[in-house]
Amino acid sequence: MSDTCTFCAIVAGTESADRVYETEDTIAFLPLAPATTGHTLIVSKTHVSDLWHADMRILTPIMEAALKVSEALKRAFNPDGLNLINSAGAAATQSVFHIHFHLVPRWNGDGIGDFWPAGEGLAPGERSRIAEEIRRNVDTDGSH
Template sequence: MSPHEPESTCQFCDIAAGRSPADRVYETDEVLAFLPLAPATMGHTLVIPKVHISDLWHSEMRTLGPVMEASLKVARALKRAFSPDGLNLINSSGVAATQTVFHLHVHLVPRWAGDRVSDFWPEDHPWADPKRAAVAGEIRKHIGEEKNL
């Protein structure tokens, strides 16, 4: 699939519309939470908007708000159900970030000490103060600019 896959060929749109089966765990008019076919850990759950949005960059608060609210509700249920040591909330936007289904989704991945999920952060290499300041300045400069990506 490509980042610009039409809604008519999107597997998550098919699940949201009931055209494809899924193990649903939570649903509202706006969002759906279901188990992935190959979960990383016990309880790994995906949360999606029911409308087709390719990724975080193409989202708006009116869509992202309900996704995050559902993510919190499901995360709390995962904690009660499985008592994990921790939880990863993961969103991948774009091929370079390992997005493979181009429909906005959040992974809720319960974590336990010593589980099979690898550490995905690079080794610790602190940046010098001037580099951090320059990067922060560049981000601040572009906050509030609304452009189509």
């Protein structure tokens, strides 16, 4: 737990939240400024700053909770789609530095717009070069 983390305070019960689901390892609650009806945060009860600092012990319960809550959102609101969003670092718009995932129900014409900017593609051979760079850097020792 972190004394300065809003999500740790919610986990501890010292800050209120509209909780919708909870397990031994996770908590799901509504954000203060939801993007759509049903927008829900899935948060680890263990303070880890972001995806790059997490391991399977942290991520597995989060994904299990995300699946369970996403099914509840589907039954409750019948959305046309759903975004599962995680941001790691300020450049990716992370504003609370405690690992969490957003479940954002989506409807056609909901006004959120395209999630990805238009791209121009890659120069010949660039995709292969990028793929090779990622392959060389994948952690194969089982730590994540």
